[in-house]
Amino acid sequence: MDQMDPFERQLARLMRDTHEPVPFEPRHRERLHEGVRVRRRTRMVRRTVGCALAVVGVGIGLLLVPAGPTRVQPAEPHPRPATSPTSTGSAPTPGETPTAPPTSSATTSLANPGATTSDTPTGPTTTGSSATVTATTQKNKGVAA
């Protein structure tokens, strides 16, 4: 403000000189208090409406959720990892049964191409899928050889 030119100085003086003292009258005080009351009411209404909307939103959300509790149950046992005593090189555990159902043998062979046919106890005469099993196992043999 030090580099003010004469016009700017006169402008500043004019702005200050035109200030006329105005007392803070009771009507001003009343109006101010009324304004505070109105604003307080407005804020309260706004807050109440906000809470109500939140409750309604939560209620709608709960309604849209299925009524019964959701249970997660496995439809069938998970396929066990196809491991064999020879492929892993470890001795069979006492709890394991050496035989497996014929249906699972195909899965087992497909899931683990590295398994040898000597480990699968089921014979090739069971189902139509056994041809695939045999082909796969023979191929695996060729690879192993």
Added chain:
Amino acid sequence: MEQGQAGEFEEFVAARWSVLLHLARLLVGGDRHRAEDLAQESLVKLWFVWPKVSQDAPEAYVRKVMVRAAARAGRRRWWGERPVERLPEGAMTGDVSADVAERSRLEAALAQLSPNQRAAVVLRYYQDLPEGQVAEALGCPVGTARSHASRGVARLRQILTDAIEPTR
């Protein structure tokens, strides 16, 4: 708000009312009723934050609220202000004092500025604020505030040159 704080608020308002009202009047370009509305609304907002700002700078808070509210209202132009080619003659003839005539001319000239220019000029030359505080009150960068002020002064210079020539 507690009773003691309410008392402090009342004291502050009573002490600063006149200055705040004059500031509001300059910010709105002279309309006394709009200035009173602006001052009242800003003080109502101050009431709700008084416990937080009373120890720091309550007047700076009111000033910022006032400037931004005036700028918003100016952008809306709800009171139908329109720039004119020539200043209206007004009713300052005869027995009206020179002070009133001078004030009226100043307010009429301020009314022709954009809201931001008016606020920048008023804060700079009436409130004597540094550019940084003007920018903070306007909510814009310092360069923008400086630009508003310089353009506003240039426009006022053009309008008021005759009016504030020193009388001999």
